[in-house]
Amino acid sequence: MFNTSYIEISRKAYRSNIRYLKGIIGKDAKFSSVIKGNAYGHGVDNIVPLAEEAGINHFSVFSAKEAYDALDVMSPGSQIMIMGLLDDAEIEWAIWNDVEFFVFDFSRLQQAIETSKRLNKKARIHIEVETGFNRTGFVYDELKTLMAFLKKNSEYFIFKGLCTHYAGAESLSNYLRIKNQIALFRKINRYFSRHAITPEIKHTACSAAALTYPNTIMDMVRFGIAQYGFWPSPETQMFRFRKETGNESPLRRMISWKSKVMVIKKVKAGEFIGYGSSYLANKNMKIAVIPVGYANGFSRALSNTGRVLIRGRRVPVIGTVTMNTMTVNITDIPGVERGDEVVIIGKQKRLSIGISSFCEMSDQLNYQLLTRLPADIPRFIVA
Numbered sequence: 328m329f330n331t332s333y334i335e336i337s338r339k340a341y342r343s344n345i346r347y348l349k350g351i352i353g354k355d356a357k358f359s360s361v362i363k364g365n366a367y368g369h370g371v372d373n374i375v376p377l378a379e380e381a382g383i384n385h386f387s388v389f390s391a392k393e394a395y396d397a398l399d400v401m402s403p404g405s406q407i408m409i410m411g412l413l414d415d416a417e418i419e420w421a422i423w424n425d426v427e428f429f430v431f432d433f434s435r436l437q438q439a440i441e442t443s444k445r446l447n448k449k450a451r452i453h454i455e456v457e458t459g460f461n462r463t464g465f466v467y468d469e470l471k472t473l474m475a476f477l478k479k480n481s482e483y484f485i486f487k488g489l490c491t492h493y494a495g496a497e498s499l500s501n502y503l504r505i506k507n508q509i510a511l512f513r514k515i516n517r518y519f520s521r522h523a524i525t526p527e528i529k530h531t532a533c534s535a536a537a538l539t540y541p542n543t544i545m546d547m548v549r550f551g552i553a554q555y556g557f558w559p560s561p562e563t564q565m566f567r568f569r570k571e572t573g574n575e576s577p578l579r580r581m582i583s584w585k586s587k588v589m590v591i592k593k594v595k596a597g598e599f600i601g602y603g604s605s606y607l608a609n610k611n612m613k614i615a616v617i618p619v620g621y622a623n624g625f626s627r628a629l630s631n632t633g634r635v636l637i638r639g640r641r642v643p644v645i646g647t648v649t650m651n652t653m654t655v656n657i658t659d660i661p662g663v664e665r666g667d668e669v670v671i672i673g674k675q676k677r678l679s680i681g682i683s684s685f686c687e688m689s690d691q692l693n694y695q696l697l698t699r700l701p702a703d704i705p706r707f708i709v710a
């Protein structure tokens with residue numbers, strides 16, 4: 328009620344993804360569930376309990392705001408880690424609430440230490456080092472000063488982790504760059520050991536790195552896209568298929584997106600359908616209007632190219648996708664009625680629409696499409 332579409336999240340698919348990924352990283356490595364971007368569009372309030380049910384108690388987010396929202400639904404034993412934005416005022420909140428956070432420059436480090444002194448409470452920090460991604464992280468030349476600073480202030484922080492992030496482990500074209508990053512991370516880690524400053528854990532891998540470069544797994548993996556049942560890239564999928572037998576993908580999409588037919592109407596041959604002149608009816612046609620448009624996350628780029636499922640048949644989007652609606656061609660599908668289920672992503676009878684075909688048609692990454700699904704579409708967990 329009161330919604331034009333809804334999303335179903337499959338508990339069974341999630342469990343199966345986690346089982347597969349845990350099998351890859353082994354018993355000794357921790358699983359951090361990356362839930363930034365509203366848990367890649369799946370909804371933080373759905374994914375946190377599902378992950379906890381599956382034995383995961385570490386979560387990674389980008390910002391303090393995301394950590395704040397996640398804390399609302401996390402169980403007391405679970406831990407949250409901020410990998411990106413945290414301004415000075417938020418550092419106090421993070422330390423006070425035992426939130427772990429990345430420290431990648433001296434100003435944040437200084438701020439963390441000063442706040443810890445003031446609160447008389449240790450900051451839980453992960454030192455991020457720059458190994459070649461060139462986004463955030465201490466560079467090698469800063470390590471000497473960093474060591475001195477850390478030693479001098481050791482009573483004000485818990486050194487939770489030493490970490491880095493790879494520059495595109497999902498693509499073979501970055502192979503050399505990733506290898507160099509792994510080597511530099513090892514060198515930096517040795518530097519820390521020589522100075523007797525030891526992190527509780529070392530972590531570097533995202534989904535693609537863990538799936539294709541086993542030596543990046545270390546003590547923890549920050550799994551984003553793969554836990555939601557998507558391969559980071561076709562290359563990653565091919566790499567795993569080379570290693571594993573069978574034709575079934577071990578990762579299963581857990582999201583389905585559904586709506587219903589709002590209006591059915593007939594259009595005479597020679598009439599344009601929708602805004603402008605992008606679709607001309609070349610025969611008498613029957614069309615259905617679906618109450619999902621680009622404001623709801625269905626890209627305008629899918630005008631005249633997208634597909635949905637109705638009555639177990641694949642039907643094409645015709646005309647331009649508008650802010651709140653799309654129109655589909657049901658001329659050859661008998662019996663369609665107002666209120667019929669429309670599957671935008673997911674399965675209906677024997678047919679299925681995945682995210683990848685969707686992304687190819689609208690030239691989006693699966694990451695993009697998922698995180699752009701508006702938070703106000705209701706999400707339900709199904710078996």
Ligand SMILES: Cc1ncc(COP(=O)(O)O)c(C=O)c1O
Pocket residue numbers: 361410492532533534535549550551552553559
């Ligand atoms: C620092 C960091 N770690 C881990 C991840 C998770 O990546 P993926 O979704 O490819 O597993 C991200 C995502 O962008 C990230 O920025």
